[in-house]
Amino acid sequence: MPRHIVVGVDGSVLATSAVEWAAADAQRRGLSLRIVHVCEHRPYGVDVTKYCTGALAAAADRARDLTRGVEVTTELLSGNAIDALIGESASADTVVLGSRGLGGFAGLVVGSVGLSVAGHAAGPVVIVRGVSVVRHGRVVVGYDGSAHSEAAMEYAIEQARAREAPLHVVFAWQRPLSSPYAAAYSTLLAEALEQESRAMAERVARRREKSPDVEITDEQVVDHPANALIRAGGTADLVVVGSRGLGGFASAVLGSVSHAVLHHVTCPIAVVRPREHHL
Template identity: 60%
Template sequence: MTRQIVVAVDGSAPASAAVEWATADARRKGLGLRIVHVCEQGQHGAEQCADILEVAADRARALGGGIEVTTELLAGGVAETLLAESVKADSLVIGSRGLGGFKGLVLGSVGMAVAGHADGPVVVVRGPAAETHERVVVGYDGSPHADAAMEYAIDQARRRDAALHVVYGWTMPAFSPYAVAYDSLIEGVMQEEERAARDRLTPWRERHPDVWITEAHACEHPVAALIEASKRADLVVVGSRGRGGLASAVLGSVSHGVLHHVTCPVAVVRPRPEVTS
């Protein structure tokens, strides 16, 4: 089964930006685009729900260059319905805030549920892109979720003919300033973190020599490192969970920081469950 890119709409401005992002991604990947609207009871009438889908589909077809665009009205709870959609989607694209069923989507419980539990990548779009930087940023700490994020980021960079910038931030363990050789302890930890970060990237560079991979690792909170890097990025990619410097990414403080402050699209990637026969 060929996966489609699924984008959820509700008539809000961020959802319209999500349609534009999803359409461009579908064109790059040569995939179909499925536009869905969850018509919750008491939110919109059937006619208004249909109009929301029609407007989104018209916009996608105008920008899509001939990609297949399909639409469907869905019923049920927003989070549960979109999680079900993610199972058969290449990726799920949503606006950062919306109307009706999407109110508080990213900053509230619904958004966290979708980003943290979707079966595959979730892309959160805040608004139209103001400029293009030809750079994808990924937070990477070597965890399984970060590996999934790296795979997605490499594919995005390749299809965009863009550079991939890998970010790793860590916090310094607590040392007593009165400890013997305090300065050398700090320097040793920093050197070890930087060496480990470089070593983790070596296999990725060897497997993907066609992608220009740059890196930045610094002794600072991962949120600060990713926010700074995002200022010159077209997309920021993080794993739904991590370890070390990216621990609890997306579902914890790191995710909240990134989603609160990063203005470019953010992709949250969760490894898909292994299929057993």
């Protein structure tokens, strides 16, 4: 089992927020912290090594100031940032990133690096928009019974346990539009949804039995899953989602729900993919 958290930094304010979140998480969960900076080559032969090493050192100093007994290591990497961070995810418990770095457009909520790493990483990726001073004392997870949501549930339970916080499970489904002339279809649909609702309740109940030390609440709502999670995320310290669920295209690396949550939830968001040995 991976026993370290990786946080990627680039000297930006949001990268500092990511370091602060990662340091707190490492402290809570008894993990070591590995801070990496990908020093990409610049055009025209500009040497940015001094800046890169400075950004890395500043991040390490911040992490050590915030923790006690947490092993903090650093490494300067070369090459493409996305590829390097995805590579780091193979051996990391979690990869933590700021929602945007120094590059790209300032108006973007989540940058291309964060989206790409969240979509392709081997394990959980946490995107931090900023460290909030408000603590709600609650973790929220989106759940639909898919393999990705099962992995998200496992990660969410671990996070809730470490925080000594309750976990709130959200299952949302949309009522399909149907013709008033299709009464038989509507009846079958209602029965199918009722069965699915019972199945979800039973799955959550089994999770409670396996994790009696974690308070687990759940709700089932008739709404788009993204809307339900965005609403629940307004009173959460962390929202956890699978990288994709039962809907959409199987080939999609980042589903529409997780994509919407990343852009509209303001607290840190964990996007979780099942590791290969779990599939």
